[in-house]
Amino acid sequence: MTTAPVRSRWEEQRSFDELGRPLRDVTFCVVDLETTGGSPGDGDMITEIGAVKVRGGEVLGEFQTLVNPHTSIPAFIAVLTGITNGMVVDAPPITSALPSFLEFARGSVLVAHNAGFDVGFLRHFAREQEIPWPDFEVVDTVKLARRVVTKDESPNHKLSSLARVFRSGTTPNHRALADARATVDVLHGCMERLGSLGVHTLEELQTYSSKVAAAQRRKRHLADRLPHAPGVYLFCDERSRVLYIGTSKDLRKRVRSYFTASETRSRIGEMVQIATSVTGIECATPLEAEVRELRLIAEHKPSYNRRSRYPEKVTFIKLTREPWPRLSMVKKVLDDDADYLGPFSSRGSAESCLAALHETFPIRQCNDKFGRQPSRASCVLAELGRCLSPCDGSVDADTYAAVVRQLRDALLRHPDDVVELVNEKMTALADQERFEEAGVQRDRLASFVRAAARTQRLTSLTRCPEVIATRREEDGRWSVHVVRHGRLAAAGIIPSGADARDYVDQLRASAETVVPSVGPIPAATAEESEKVLRWLELPGIRLVEVEGEWTCPVRGAGRPWPPSPTPALSLGP
Template identity: 35%
Template sequence: MTSTPTGTSSRSRGSRRRRPARSPRPRSTKAWSTATGRRSVPPSFYGFVKDRGPVGAEEISTELLRLPELNGDARAHVEKLVEGDPRFRWDATGALRTVDAESLPLDEAPYVVFDVETTGSSAGKGGITEIGAVKVQGGLVVDRFSSLVNPERPIEPFVVRLTGITDRMVSGAPTSSEVMPLFEEFVEGAVVVGHNVHFDCSFVAAARGGEPLPNPILDTLKLSRTLVPGLKRYRLASLVSHFGIRTVPNHRALADAAATAEVFLKLLKLLKSAGVGSVGEAVGLKASRTRVKPQKGHLAEPLPRTPGVYYFVDKDETVLYVGKAKDLKARVRTYFNGGDGRRKIGRLVQEVAEVRYTETETELKALIFEDREIKRLLPRYNRAGRGQKASWFLELDGNEPYPLPKRVPRTEEAREGVVRLGPYRSAGVLDTCVEALGRIFPLRRCDGDAGGEACFYGQMGRCAPCMGMGRDEYREAVMEPLVALLRGEGGEEHLKALVAERGKLAAALEFEGAARLRDLIAGIQRIRLARSIVSAEGVQAVVAPSTEPGVVEVFVLSNGRLVAHGGFEPSDAEGLELFAAEALDGYDDEIVGPRKADEARVVASYLKRQGQPVEAVRLSAAGDLAATVLRVAELAEAAAGDSAGA
């Protein structure tokens, strides 16, 4: 049973005042009273058997299916209907009954993984705007359910920006009293699954008059915290990234449900490896905080709780994997507790016979040392560290009337009139950056035919042609400031606006939306930082506040390699001049040549995580550092003041 949500970004002809068409209802084989939301025909097959069971095949065929006398073939007919459906069992008397889902083995139970989008308030004050679900059985998605829902109340503006669902889109959609009975049928007899599922269930219960769903419930958020300890974050996007899942959540119900379903299938494997056999046992894990039985955990015990680099070594003294950690013992433990579902890590753990380590003074030194060791040793399990090349550009084609930023491979040749930024390593970061730019600038979203109705984005003021913006105005108001923003030559006010919006979402307890906006902001900041640090020519000094109060860190880089690193008080002009002079005199072109590790990217990644002001300056003389250090210290002090006053 699938219903396609309404709302599209394509342009439609006609007057802007045209009344929106009534949205299609979710398809169903039943009839429902739109006035009361109650059944107007006999209940579903599952409901009939559950209410009357155990029930004979003759009774099912005559009273539910309304079939004529089958001359003794009723059992065969009903068997065909329930074949392969784990929700039903024939008992010793030949009658059919339903099965309690909690008693089913994990790999036999039917699951419905769902997600809702809402107006933005709590379940008591808000309403559902979209519901999406996928039915999973035997490790496969066997059915889908999706519908927009008219919440009969306004959608909060920040939710519109987050999900793209507008009041206009849902104005003609079915109400919750119409959608809920169909959703109830879709989940009958199944285990209900979701990420932070009790939030979604609270809205479903409110839509059902305060009555919660009777189904067993599994929460992928709680399961992942039990089965995959050691992650920094457990939001859906983080788990999708951790497990290497291609389906990306995008704050639309069906897409998020599909991504959650793939995460859940990974967690099912971990549940079974932990000795959990039934749905009931998995439900019990929520409260018991049971951990997976450790594997080779003794190998982590000798490690210190300090920054450093660790080496996984096999029985033949071969280094299998090199990693870095802020806390060596805590990081290595995560490999041996059975809590990582990636197949590669499972194989690695089986081969490990010894863990060696080298302590470093700081996390950054661990990052740099890890990079150098991977290049030196080429461990079999460090595929990501083997000379990964920057292979993507961000391009704007000035030959087009309304240029759009897009990711292109490095193999494409540059053309006249095309602005090209890069190269960059991460396609994902570039895609996130492009998505964020669509929130900052009114990029072209449609063909902009004159006389047509504004497209979906145009209705939100986010499509230049629909807003009546001419081509020259588009270049001046969109293309030029967009390029300046990505080059780090201006546009900070745009980022500040996004940061302020993220703060509003967090204050409203919309943490998933705030996290998504944070990722978009980070995408742009990483592109800016990469250009100012990684792509710069000559010897560069990168200055950032230290985690130690009153200290500023200076990183000297040349040709992609870290030449020197030190921490200074902002007023220590003499120490800074001596440091700069030694850095300029002491490096060797043979050491810092492009054939060596590209450590500038490691430094850029480290600085981005710190979330502090960063400035880069071309280092040509020993006195170049002092003014930059003072400026960064002032920016850090101002930022701290803003945070204290917030």
């Protein structure tokens, strides 16, 4: 675990992303289109392109051209825009007009009123012409206006309404250049209002939300000392209490987003206002960051994290080791040679799974303890045929043991007996139009299959004393992880030019020593082992070393369901 080094605020050259690009230095290309309809996918075409290039409040140039759509312009469009078929007959086609516009707009930030419409049309025809779409950043004046123009000022955010609010020198008239000129005035009006709220850069303009308090935005400096690296970040209050923990592939960029992006979650906004510092823990790989996040949340239990705070609050289903075994729900795994299914994150899902097992296997459900020769009265379940009733001698030990073996096999290897029986009950209930009862059976079956698959997958990994794997990451470097009994023991990146075998040996030697306990998750939380499993199952994984047998049952619960061609049951209309 390494903490980002403390540096002077101006010790290093900061990137444009960190400093922000002042709005006065940004070149905007404000564009508007006229079209024959609302969707290029439906065959609608562009009939006119108008654009104005501005920077620092000054107009740098204008672009305007009619476009021959090579189709008839609908009458109501001609009335609305004033563009007729006769006006476009000698105009250039879109194959000529679009490259000219893209050259005019090159290097600028695109602006449009309802940008999704205009940019959507332009991108569509660029794809049709196989023209690479420039990596334009886009600003939508509709979205800006919604943040700064109240309903008292304007009943809506149409261009014509906003042009009146901002006293535009051009009246929108559904012609491309005139509407683009009006949009320029709306853009400048919105920027002027946002400037008084502390929005002075393009990044702040794009991400501004009125729901993000000014005090929240003023705390951007808390991210200045964090590295551009994967890791974990911890928001703390003035008493150094941890408020919130998160993870990111880029610590500085992610933490900055809490102060400049549209972070509108009320709880997180409240947290940021309380926070006085952010600590970054740099990690070698994203997987290490995810695992450290889980461990830190479990340790600090920060009040603003909703998930993973109480990994100890889980439930298992236990098949006891007694003369007459039974199933019970327990909170802990003991070293008692019993079989365990789980963990379940909620007691409700454990109860649902337990019900599915009791529906299938008629072992006793009472909590009584008795020896090999019990002599008691039978219970109601025995009278209903749902229990073999060992208590009154109705079943011999061998028969009962055979049923228990089937149950153990369903838990650990082959769930087919449970699946087939519950499916039969679901189908019968559905045929009788008892859909609610069929739904209960479906939920019970789902709980069992999920739990069995989870236990089998976890056990397959956690019983391996060591697994070492490597993978080429997105940046081209090779990450290496050492996993011991399902716990991440070490993580690293092979340095450029280093001997890979030597590096893996060194990482292995320095890895955490893991002493396992008992049960399906003997050395880590289920959530950590599952994150490790997901990484190990990614494409491109190369296993360097596997100590033990990492295998899953061929007919286990993790295989695709349903296992037969039986169609899925539809519960009700």
